[in-house]
Amino acid sequence: MRLVLLGPPGAGKGTHAQVLSKEFEITHVSTGEMLREALRVSSPLGLEAKQYMDKGELVPDEVVMALVAERLSKPDAAPGFILDGFPRTRRQGEGLDRTLRGLRMPLDLVVYFKTSAEVIVSRLSGRRVCGQCGKNYHVKNFRPKVDGICDVCGRALVQRPDDREETIGHRLEVYEEQTAPLVEYYRKKGLLVEVSGDLDLGPLQAVLAGLFHQKGLLPAKA
């Protein structure tokens, strides 16, 4: 299965991509996570990206397009992949089309998580992430077993700098201006399906399972 998860910040793209990549045994490609990893190891790419990410701006198209093209040409992407947070501009969408044409790996589906502003703000302001392994939590929805500590690696949970309330509003503006037009871009290609990102995790997983079943996209173990 070759899938794009599209939607505003906090819609649940990363959370669902993690679940689906396990279920379908396919590669999860998150440009946000790739950039944060580059920052964790203080690479020049990470340090450059930080200037944009902390302000809620998009990293330049050329940078992320090159990252994704390289990642998708690796052997583990051949059986399928889930793109989370990419593409985010029309230019990135067109670049992805070219990359996938070259690899002869057309997209199966683009799932658009339509999400209300109220839900987005509550999810982002309550999100906490592990500073070490990047696992996501939420102060109300998905709490760790011990407050403030990652269940997986035992490190401290932190708030992403771009999840501060003063930055969230700007990220939403950037989304509306630069990313939302991709909804029509993929609708015109006949690839788009819309789900409600407002739903809780379980109900939304059930909606997605029904959708994949209907499209004949089945997990590797099925």
Ligand code: AP5
């Ligand atoms: P990125 O990391 O991609 O951030 P984003 O798109 O803003 O998405 P988020 O990670 O904020 O939200 P999400 O939809 O994944 O939600 P999540 O599942 O975590 O990008 C960060 C930055 O990197 C960008 O601003 C930009 O600077 C740069 N960048 C990345 N890609 C780029 C690109 N292609 N081009 C240019 N720049 C790029 O969920 C959020 C919270 O809600 C969590 O706490 C979770 O536990 C909870 N939650 C999730 N789903 C549910 C649910 N159904 N019910 C209850 N709680 C839920």
